[in-house]
Amino acid sequence: MHRSMNGFNELSIAGRVATPGDSGWDAARAAWNLAADQNPVAVAFVESADDVAKVVSFAGRTDLKVAGQGTGHGAVALGPLDDTILLKTERMREVEVDAGSRTATIAAGVLVEELGAAAQAHGMCSMPGSSPNVGIVGYTLGGGLSWLGRRYGFACNRVTAIDVVTADGEQRRIDPDNEPDLFWALRGGGGGYAIVTGLHVNLLPISELYAGALVFPAELGADALRAWRDWAASVSEDVTSIGRFLRPPPIPDVPEPLRGRPLLTFGAACVGSQEEGEATIAPLRELGEPILDTFGQIPAEGLSRIHMDPEPPVPGMGHHRLLSELPDDAIDAFVGVAGPDAGSPLLLAELRQLGGALARRDENGGALPSLDADFALLGVGMPMTPELGQAIEASLDDLHDTMQPWAADGGYFNFAERPCDVDALLPPETCARLREVKGRWDPEGMIVANHALSATAA
Ligand SMILES: Cc1cc2nc3c(=O)[nH]c(=O)nc-3n(C[C@H](O)[C@H](O)[C@H](O)COP(=O)(O)OP(=O)(O)OC[C@H]3O[C@@H](n4cnc5c(N)ncnc54)[C@H](O)[C@@H]3O)c2cc1C
Numbered sequence: 001m002h003r004s005m006n007g008f009n010e011l012s013i014a015g016r017v018a019t020p021g022d023s024g025w026d027a028a029r030a031a032w033n034l035a036a037d038q039n040p041v042a043v044a045f046v047e048s049a050d051d052v053a054k055v056v057s058f059a060g061r062t063d064l065k066v067a068g069q070g071t072g073h074g075a076v077a078l079g080p081l082d083d084t085i086l087l088k089t090e091r092m093r094e095v096e097v098d099a100g101s102r103t104a105t106i107a108a109g110v111l112v113e114e115l116g117a118a119a120q121a122h123g124m125c126s127m128p129g130s131s132p133n134v135g136i137v138g139y140t141l142g143g144g145l146s147w148l149g150r151r152y153g154f155a156c157n158r159v160t161a162i163d164v165v166t167a168d169g170e171q172r173r174i175d176p177d178n179e180p181d182l183f184w185a186l187r188g189g190g191g192g193y194a195i196v197t198g199l200h201v202n203l204l205p206i207s208e209l210y211a212g213a214l215v216f217p218a219e220l221g222a223d224a225l226r227a228w229r230d231w232a233a234s235v236s237e238d239v240t241s242i243g244r245f246l247r248p249p250p251i252p253d254v255p256e257p258l259r260g261r262p263l264l265t266f267g268a269a270c271v272g273s274q275e276e277g278e279a280t281i282a283p284l285r286e287l288g289e290p291i292l293d294t295f296g297q298i299p300a301e302g303l304s305r306i307h308m309d310p311e312p313p314v315p316g317m318g319h320h321r322l323l324s325e326l327p328d329d330a331i332d333a334f335v336g337v338a339g340p341d342a343g344s345p346l347l348l349a350e351l352r353q354l355g356g357a358l359a360r361r362d363e364n365g366g367a368l369p370s371l372d373a374d375f376a377l378l379g380v381g382m383p384m385t386p387e388l389g390q391a392i393e394a395s396l397d398d399l400h401d402t403m404q405p406w407a408a409d410g411g412y413f414n415f416a417e418r419p420c421d422v423d424a425l426l427p428p429e430t431c432a433r434l435r436e437v438k439g440r441w442d443p444e445g446m447i448v449a450n451h452a453l454s455a456t457a458a
Helices: 023-028 049-061 112-120 138-143 180-186 218-234 274-284 300-305 326-339 386-402 428-441
Strands: 016-018 040-046 065-069 084-088 094-098 103-107 159-165 171-174 196-200 208-217 240-244 262-269 297-299 317-323 348-353 377-382
Touching: 016 023, 023 040, 049 065, 049 084, 049 171, 049 196, 065 348, 094 112, 094 196, 103 112, 112 300, 138 196, 138 218, 159 180, 171 180, 208 218, 208 274, 208 300, 218 240, 218 262, 218 274, 218 326, 218 348, 262 274, 274 297, 297 300, 317 386, 326 348, 326 386, 377 386
Parallel strands: 040 084, 065 084
Antiparallel strands: 016 040, 094 103, 103 196, 159 171, 159 196, 208 262, 208 297, 240 262, 240 348, 317 377, 348 377
C-alpha cells in the first residue's frame, strides 16, 4: 500500500495523529529544544504499546520511517524527518515502583523528575542527571550521566528489562535472557534499534544526600578551577561534580544576584550524611566569597534541580568533547576561550567530572559499559537570533578546537548535540556489534534516531 495525502486516516490509534495543515500542526511538531525545526510527515501522539505497534506496522506498510521522541531535548541532532512519522510518547506517563525489589517500571514518556518523585515516595532514588524534564528513555538509551555516576555508573546499566516494538511491529520484552543483543544495544547505543514503550530499572536505597552548588564571580578563574580539579581528584567515588562558566542572560527569570554577569559555579552531589558532605565541600567554600551557596542535605529527588538547567522549552545549540586529562595548561586554555574575558556568547561552558564507576567496565553493561575519559566538556548557547546563532556556532567550534590537545577518543552520546554518526562517539568494535544488531532487527532502516550508525564501518 502506498501512502496518499489522507492515508493517515487508516492509522487508527487511541492517541492522536497530526498531519501538516491540521490546526495546531506547529505545536504538534515542536520539540523541547526550539532550535529544532521538525518537519515529519505526521506526528503520532501514542498512548500505549498497542498504539506504538500500530504506528510501526503502518509505517512498514507505507514505506515510512518512525522516529521515537520523548521530549525533544535531543532533537537538534535528529536531522530532516522526510518520510518519517514522529512518534511522541509524552502521553505515556505511568510509573510504578516496587519497593520490595527496589525497581521501577516506567512508560516511555516519563520524565526524570517524575521517576525521581515516585522513587522518593518509597525512600529511594533513580539516577538523575542535571535536567528534571529530560525523558528517562532518551536519557537512558544514550547512557545517562548522573550526579550519582561516579558511584553507580551509567543509568543505562541499571536497566533490567526493556519493552519494545521492533520494526516488524511486534511487541517484545527484552532482557539478559531474551534477545540479549537488542537489550545490549539499547543500553547506551541510542534509540535506533526499536521503539521503546517501557523501561524496568533498579532504584537506589538513597532518600537524601548532600548536594548543591556554589556560585562565584567568574573572575576567580584559573586558580579556582585548578583547586576544584585537585579537589575532584582527591574525593571519593561518592562525589560527582561539575565546574563551569555560566553567563545567565539579563532577563527577569534569572534571580537578581546572578543576572547578566559571568559566573563560575561548582556543583556536586555527595552520597552520605550531612556531616560527611559538609566536610567534603569545605575546601570549595574556601575558594572565595560565594554569591550563592545552595549546598545542603536534600531529598534525592531534588538532585535534578541543583544545576538549575532551563525547564521551559528554549532554543539551544551545544557541542562537546571528552578530555583525557585536565592539566594546568588545559585549564588556562579553557579560561582563555570561555572565561570572563573571552567575550563568549555561550550560556555555559562546563567540565563534568567522570571517573570512578563511570570508568570501570560494567561486565553486565550494554553498549556503554564505561567511558574512558576524565572530564566531559560541554558548551551550550541560546540562539535567540540568527546572528547570535552564528556567533554561538563559531564559539562552540573554538571551545572544541582549543581543548583538542587534551581530547580523549570518541564522545558521549547524550552530549552530541550536533548531527554525527554513532561511529564518531563509540569505539569501532561497539559500532560493529551495533551494526549487526541493526541489520538483524531493522534491516530496512525504518527506526530513525538522533544519531545513526554510518552506512559502512568507519
Ligand atoms: C538541559 C539539558 C540537560 C541535560 N543533562 C544531561 C545529563 O545530566 N546527563 C545526560 O546523560 N544527558 C543530559 N542531557 C542530554 C539528554 O539526556 C539527551 O538529550 C536525551 O537524548 C534526552 O532524551 P529525551 O527523551 O528527553 O529527548 P528526545 O529528543 O525526545 O529523545 C532523544 C533520542 O532518544 C531516542 N528516543 C527517545 N524516546 C524513544 C523511544 N520511546 N524509543 C526509541 N528511541 C527513543 C530517539 O533516538 C531520540 O532521537 C541534557 C540535555 C539537556 C537539553
